[in-house]
Amino acid sequence: MSKKVRVRFAPSPTGGLHLGGVRTVLYNFLFARHNGGDFVLRIEDTDQNRFVAGAEEYIFECLAWCGMKPDESPVAGGPYGPYRQSERKSSYREYAEKLVAGGHAYYAFDTTAELEEMRTIYKTEQNPSPQYDHQLRMKMRNSLTLGEDEVTRLISSGVPYVIRIKMPEQETVHFSDMIRGEVSFNTSTVDDKVLLKHDGMPTYHLAVVVDDYAMKITHAFRGEEWLPSAPVHILLWKYLGWMDDMPQWAHLPLILKPDGNGKLSKRDGDRLGFPVFAMNWTDPRTNDFTQGFRERGFLPEAFVNMLAMLGWNDGSGQEILSMDELIQRFSIDRVHKGGAKFDFEKAKWFNQEWIKKSTPERLKNDVKAILEKNGIVVSDDNYLLSVIGMVKERCTLLPDFTEQSKFFFQTPEIIDTESIRPKWNMDKSVFFKEIQPVLAGLQDYSAASIETAFKDLATARSIKMGELQLPFRIMLVGGKFGPAVFDIAATIGKEETLLRINRALEQLA
RNA sequence: GGCGCGUUGGUCAAUCGGUUAAGACGCUUCCCUUUCACGGAAGAAUGACGGGUUCGAUUCCCGUACGCGCUACCA
Structure with missing residues (x-):
C-alpha cells in the first residue's frame, strides 16, 4: 500500500509572489489533486532579518485568487502543525544536536569576520570562492579542531556558535529526480552547510528535511536552483535515520527572461513592461511598487492556464485548459527539463481566449x-x-x-469627425435629418427594424448603405470600432440614438 | 575557478529509432466584414557542433561549444 500523497509549497514571506513561485504552487497543487492527495502551505520564516509585514497575507490572497486553497496551512491548521517554521523553532535544535552526537555535524565558533578572512586568505584565481569544506574545516575554530574541554567552555560561557553538517569525503550521493532522472554528486565538492544558526533558528537545509519529515511529505517540488544543495538534504535524511520516508524529489526548470538569458526577475518586468508578480505588491520598507497580473487585467483562469503550459503540456496540442482539466491531465513526467523564456504576448493570448470563452x-x-x-x-x-x-x-x-463599452453608457464627448468629412455631403446630411423621424416612429426599436428603416430611406434617396454605416457608427461610438452598428443603436435606445445623431450633425455643420 | 543542470523555428513546444520534424504565439498575405475584432485559408521560420551505436538517428552513448543555476549564519 502506498502512502497518501502529500506535497507542500514552502515560500519565504519576504515579498511579492513571483511567476515562478506561482507555477511551483500550481504544479504542487495539480499533482496533489490529480493523485487525491493533500496540499500543504508551510511558511519558511526562519530568517528574522527578512521579515516583511503583509507578505504572508499576500501569499494567501494570491493562492485564493488562483483557486488553489491549501488543505493545511498556518491559517487553516491541520494535524501536522504548526505550519510556520518560526513556531517550530524548538524542535530543530534537538535534531541538530542529534547529528552532532552521531558525528555528522559539529559546532563552529567562527565569527563573521573570521569567515570573511578565510575567504580572502584562500581566495585564488583557481578558486575564487573558497568553501568551508572538508579541507578547510580543520583550519577553522570548531569542535573538530578545538578539543572537548575548550568546546564545552565556549558553549557554557555563551559564545555564539552554529552547527554545521560534516560532509563526508569521496562519497557519491545519488538520487532519482522525477524530472531529471538519475542525478549524482561527489560529497567532497559540497561544503559544510550551516544547519542551525547562532540564534537557534534552522537554515533552510535543516528545516526543509525536519519539516518534510514531520509533515509526512511524499513528493517535494522546488526550483532547479536547489539542485546543488540536494546532496546535503539527502544526507540529512540518511543521518537522521529517515531514509525510508524521504520524499521523491522533482526539481522544476526555471522561468527565464524573454530577452537574453537568466532567471526572470521583477526588474525584467519593469524594464519590459509586463507584470512578474501575481498581484500588486508594494514593499512596506522601500515603498517599491510592482504590478501584478491580477491588476493588469488577467483572469485567474488564464493566468493559471498560461503558467501550467510554461514547462508542461499533455502532448495533445490542446492549450486552453481549465483547472479541472489540468488536474485531470497533469503528470510530472511531462514536465520539461529545460527552462522556458516567458513570452508576454502569449500570456495575453491566453487571457483573450479565456475572455472569449x-x-x-x-x-x-x-x-x-x-x-x-x-x-x-x-x-x-x-x-x-x-x-x-x-x-x-x-x-x-x-x-x-x-x-x-464606454459608449454604451455615455454619450461620446468627442467624435472622430475627420473620418466622416472626406465623404460627407449634402445628401448624407439630409439623410440623417430625415432618418430621425423615421426612427422616432419605429414601434419595434430592434437592430433588424432599424436596419430596414435605413435601407428603405437609403434606397429612396439613392445612397449606398455602405456609405451610411461608417458615419452612423462614428456618430454613435465616436470612432471606427465596436460591434455591428445597428446592434449598438438598438442597445442604446431610440432617444440616445437620436441625440447622438443630432450632436454629430451639429459638429459636422 | 569548482560542481550541477540544460540545449528542436524569434518564443512555447510534439516526437518516447523509421513522419513531408505536429500544433500554438508572434509576423506576412489573402478571404469574411464597407468599423474594430472574431473566424477561415495560406506562407516564411527549427533539431548547437563533432564523433560513435544502429540497416536507420532530433530521438541512445561520448566529447566539444554555448547557456543557466549553485558556490551566505537568504531562501
Missing part, C-alpha cells in the same frame, strides 16, 4: 469593477450583460472593456 455572467463583476473605476456608472446589470456579450471578443485584458 467566459460567459458574460462570469465576467460581470470584473468588468463592472473596471468600468466603475473609470467613472462609468452601471445601473442595470442586464444591460451590462448584453454589452459584455457584444464586446468581449474585442478585449484582451480586462481594462480593454472600458474603451470597448
Whole structure:
C-alpha cells in the first residue's frame, strides 16, 4: 500500500509572489489533486532579518485568487502543525544536536569576520570562492579542531556558535529526480552547510528535511536552483535515520527572461513592461511598487492556464485548459527539463481566449469593477450583460472593456469627425435629418427594424448603405470600432440614438 | 575557478529509432466584414557542433561549444 500523497509549497514571506513561485504552487497543487492527495502551505520564516509585514497575507490572497486553497496551512491548521517554521523553532535544535552526537555535524565558533578572512586568505584565481569544506574545516575554530574541554567552555560561557553538517569525503550521493532522472554528486565538492544558526533558528537545509519529515511529505517540488544543495538534504535524511520516508524529489526548470538569458526577475518586468508578480505588491520598507497580473487585467483562469503550459503540456496540442482539466491531465513526467523564456504576448493570448470563452455572467463583476473605476456608472446589470456579450471578443485584458463599452453608457464627448468629412455631403446630411423621424416612429426599436428603416430611406434617396454605416457608427461610438452598428443603436435606445445623431450633425455643420 | 543542470523555428513546444520534424504565439498575405475584432485559408521560420551505436538517428552513448543555476549564519 502506498502512502497518501502529500506535497507542500514552502515560500519565504519576504515579498511579492513571483511567476515562478506561482507555477511551483500550481504544479504542487495539480499533482496533489490529480493523485487525491493533500496540499500543504508551510511558511519558511526562519530568517528574522527578512521579515516583511503583509507578505504572508499576500501569499494567501494570491493562492485564493488562483483557486488553489491549501488543505493545511498556518491559517487553516491541520494535524501536522504548526505550519510556520518560526513556531517550530524548538524542535530543530534537538535534531541538530542529534547529528552532532552521531558525528555528522559539529559546532563552529567562527565569527563573521573570521569567515570573511578565510575567504580572502584562500581566495585564488583557481578558486575564487573558497568553501568551508572538508579541507578547510580543520583550519577553522570548531569542535573538530578545538578539543572537548575548550568546546564545552565556549558553549557554557555563551559564545555564539552554529552547527554545521560534516560532509563526508569521496562519497557519491545519488538520487532519482522525477524530472531529471538519475542525478549524482561527489560529497567532497559540497561544503559544510550551516544547519542551525547562532540564534537557534534552522537554515533552510535543516528545516526543509525536519519539516518534510514531520509533515509526512511524499513528493517535494522546488526550483532547479536547489539542485546543488540536494546532496546535503539527502544526507540529512540518511543521518537522521529517515531514509525510508524521504520524499521523491522533482526539481522544476526555471522561468527565464524573454530577452537574453537568466532567471526572470521583477526588474525584467519593469524594464519590459509586463507584470512578474501575481498581484500588486508594494514593499512596506522601500515603498517599491510592482504590478501584478491580477491588476493588469488577467483572469485567474488564464493566468493559471498560461503558467501550467510554461514547462508542461499533455502532448495533445490542446492549450486552453481549465483547472479541472489540468488536474485531470497533469503528470510530472511531462514536465520539461529545460527552462522556458516567458513570452508576454502569449500570456495575453491566453487571457483573450479565456475572455472569449467566459460567459458574460462570469465576467460581470470584473468588468463592472473596471468600468466603475473609470467613472462609468452601471445601473442595470442586464444591460451590462448584453454589452459584455457584444464586446468581449474585442478585449484582451480586462481594462480593454472600458474603451470597448464606454459608449454604451455615455454619450461620446468627442467624435472622430475627420473620418466622416472626406465623404460627407449634402445628401448624407439630409439623410440623417430625415432618418430621425423615421426612427422616432419605429414601434419595434430592434437592430433588424432599424436596419430596414435605413435601407428603405437609403434606397429612396439613392445612397449606398455602405456609405451610411461608417458615419452612423462614428456618430454613435465616436470612432471606427465596436460591434455591428445597428446592434449598438438598438442597445442604446431610440432617444440616445437620436441625440447622438443630432450632436454629430451639429459638429459636422 | 569548482560542481550541477540544460540545449528542436524569434518564443512555447510534439516526437518516447523509421513522419513531408505536429500544433500554438508572434509576423506576412489573402478571404469574411464597407468599423474594430472574431473566424477561415495560406506562407516564411527549427533539431548547437563533432564523433560513435544502429540497416536507420532530433530521438541512445561520448566529447566539444554555448547557456543557466549553485558556490551566505537568504531562501
